[in-house]
Amino acid sequence: MKQMSHLDHTPSTPGKFKMDNRLRWHSSLAKLTFWSFVFIGVIFIFFYRSPSSSRFHSDPSRRSLRTSSWGGPAWEKKVRTSARIRSRNGFSVLVTGAAGFVGTHVSSALKRRGDGVLGLDNFNDYYDPTLKRARQALLERAGVFIVEGDINDAALLKKLFEVVPFTHVMHLAAQAGVRYAMQNPGSYVHSNIAGFVSLLEVCKEATPQPAIVWASSSSVYGLNTKVPFSEKDRTDQPASLYAATKKAGEEIAHTYNHIYGLSLTGLRFFTVYGPWGRPDMAYFFFTKDILNGKSIPIFEGENHGTVARDFTYIDDIVKGCLGALDTAQKSTGSGGKKKGPAQLRVFNLGNTSPIPVTNLVTILERLLKVKAKRNVMKLPRNGDVQFTHANISLAHRELGYKPTTNLQTGLKKFVRWYLNYYSAAGKKADAR
Numbered sequence: 515m516k517q518m519s520h521l522d523h524t525p526s527t528p529g530k531f532k533m534d535n536r537l538r539w540h541s542s543l544a545k546l547t548f549w550s551f552v553f554i555g556v557i558f559i560f561f562y563r564s565p566s567s568s569r570f571h572s573d574p575s576r577r578s579l580r581t582s583s584w585g586g587p588a589w590e591k592k593v594r595t596s597a598r599i600r601s602r603n604g605f606s607v608l609v610t611g612a613a614g615f616v617g618t619h620v621s622s623a624l625k626r627r628g629d630g631v632l633g634l635d636n637f638n639d640y641y642d643p644t645l646k647r648a649r650q651a652l653l654e655r656a657g658v659f660i661v662e663g664d665i666n667d668a669a670l671l672k673k674l675f676e677v678v679p680f681t682h683v684m685h686l687a688a689q690a691g692v693r694y695a696m697q698n699p700g701s702y703v704h705s706n707i708a709g710f711v712s713l714l715e716v717c718k719e720a721t722p723q724p725a726i727v728w729a730s731s732s733s734v735y736g737l738n739t740k741v742p743f744s745e746k747d748r749t750d751q752p753a754s755l756y757a758a759t760k761k762a763g764e765e766i767a768h769t770y771n772h773i774y775g776l777s778l779t780g781l782r783f784f785t786v787y788g789p790w791g792r793p794d795m796a797y798f799f800f801t802k803d804i805l806n807g808k809s810i811p812i813f814e815g816e817n818h819g820t821v822a823r824d825f826t827y828i829d830d831i832v833k834g835c836l837g838a839l840d841t842a843q844k845s846t847g848s849g850g851k852k853k854g855p856a857q858l859r860v861f862n863l864g865n866t867s868p869i870p871v872t873n874l875v876t877i878l879e880r881l882l883k884v885k886a887k888r889n890v891m892k893l894p895r896n897g898d899v900q901f902t903h904a905n906i907s908l909a910h911r912e913l914g915y916k917p918t919t920n921l922q923t924g925l926k927k928f929v930r931w932y933l934n935y936y937s938a939a940g941k942k943a944d945a946r
C-alpha cells in the first residue's frame with residue numbers, strides 16, 4: 515500500500531484535486547517565506563538604521579553605570595542582616611527602587627520602626643546617579659543595604675527570596691516621568707511592564723508568597739475630566755505611554771492576583787515632591803533654573819487655562835505606603851499555586867488641593883528670594899494633562915491616610931534641603 519505523506523492529511527478544499535492543493539500549498543509557503551524575510555528586513559532597518567533608533571533602548575538597564583555583581587557568603591550575610599526584623603510583628607520588606615526618591619524615604623521609615631529592609635536598585639542614569647549614590651549612603655548609615663541589580667534579573671530576584679523569606683515587597687522601581695516617554699519608550703516597557711512581570715513571577719513562586727504594594731500613578735486618569743479623581747473613575751484614556759504602562763501594571767496586578775493568589779495593592783501617587791526629590795520634576799528644576807537666572811517654561815491650557823497639580827508631600831506619601839503595607843493581607847498561594855482568593859486594592863494618594871503651577875513658582879520665588887524668568891507657553895501635547903485632583907476618601911477609610919503638609923510648608927522643606935545639599939556638593943567639588 516502506498517505510504518501517505520503528511521501532506522495528504524492536509525484538508526483539501528472541497529471540489530479540488532489533492533495534487534493541485536499541494537502545489538498551491540508549496541507556492542503559498544514560498545510566498546510566505548519571501549514576505550516574512552521582507553517583513554523582518556523592514557523591521558531590522560527600522561530599528562537599527564533609523565535616526566531615532568538610538569532613542570529606543572531595548573535594554574535600558576545598560577544605562578546602569580556599573581555592571582551588577584552579586585552573590586557569595588559576604589554578600590548573603592549583608593542581605594540577611596539588612597532584612598532582619600528588629601521589632602515584634604515586624605516585616606521583612608524588599609524595597610525595589612530603594613535609591614529612588616520615594617524608595618529612600620520609605621526604606622528609612624520602615625527601618626526606623628524596626629522592620630527588616632533590603633533595597634534593590636539598578637542605579638540607572640535617567641537622572642544624575644550621584645544623587646542616587648548620596649541616598650544610598652544615607653540608607654547605608656541607617657543600616658539598609660541596597661543590592662545593585664535590575665528587577666528584570668530573575669536569577670537575582672530568586673536568589674534574594676532564597677536568602678530571605680520576605681513578608682512584603684514594596685515595589686517602587688520604575689521608569690518615571692511623563693514627557694520622557696516620547697524620547698525613550700523602550701525604557702518604560704522594560705521597567706514598568708517587563709520588570710513588574712519579572713518581579714511578580716518570582717513572588718508567585720516564593721514560599722511564602724509576599725504581599726506586594728506597588729507604585730501606580732495619578733496619570734492613569736489621563737483624559738478623564740470628572741474631578742476629583744476617584745478610584746471608580748475611568749482609567750482607559752492614558753495621555754502618555756508612561757500612564758499606559760502604569761495602567762497596564764494595574765491590569766497585570768489583577769491577573770497575578772486572580773491566577774496565583776498574590777495580595778496586591780497599587781498606589782496612585784499624585785505629583786510627589788520634597789527633599790531628596792527627582793531632578794526631572796518641575797518643582798526641582800524650576801528651583802535650579804530660578805537660582806541660575808535661567809528662564810522657566812510654565813505651561814498653560816487653551817485660552818490661558820490653568821494647569822494645576824495635586825502636589826503631595828513625601829512624608830504624607832510615606833505614611834500612605836506604610837498604611838498600605840500594614841493593612842495588606844497575606845497572599846494566599848505558595849510555590850506558584852493559588853489556595854484561595856486574595857486581596858486586590860488600588861488607592862489614590864494625593865493631597866486633595868490642586869495648586870496652579872504659576873502659584874508653585876510664586877512660592878519658590880519667595881523662598882529663594884529670586885524673581886523667576888517666566889516663559890509662559892502652551893501645554894505641549896506630549897503626555898501632560900491639565901489638571902489632577904485626588905479624592906482620597908478610600909485611602910482615608912482603609913489606610914488611615916490623611917495628608918497634613920500644604921505646598922508652602924513642603925516646598926520650604928524642599929528648598930532648605932536643596933540649598934544644603936548643593937552647597938555641600940559644591941564645597942566638595944571645590945575641595946577636589
Ligand SMILES: O=C(O)[C@H]1O[C@H](OP(=O)(O)OP(=O)(O)OC[C@H]2O[C@@H](n3ccc(=O)[nH]c3=O)[C@H](O)[C@@H]2O)[C@H](O)[C@@H](O)[C@@H]1O
Nearest residue numbers: 690691692731732733783784785795796811812813871898
Ligand atoms: O502624579 C503622577 O502620577 C506623576 O507626577 C509627576 O508628573 P507631573 O505631574 O507631570 O510632574 P512634573 O513633571 O513635575 O510637572 C508638574 C507640573 O508642572 C508643569 N510643567 C512641567 C514642566 C515644565 O517645563 N513646565 C511646566 O509647567 C506640568 O504641566 C505639571 O502641571 C511625575 O513626574 C510622574 O512620575 C508621576 O507619576
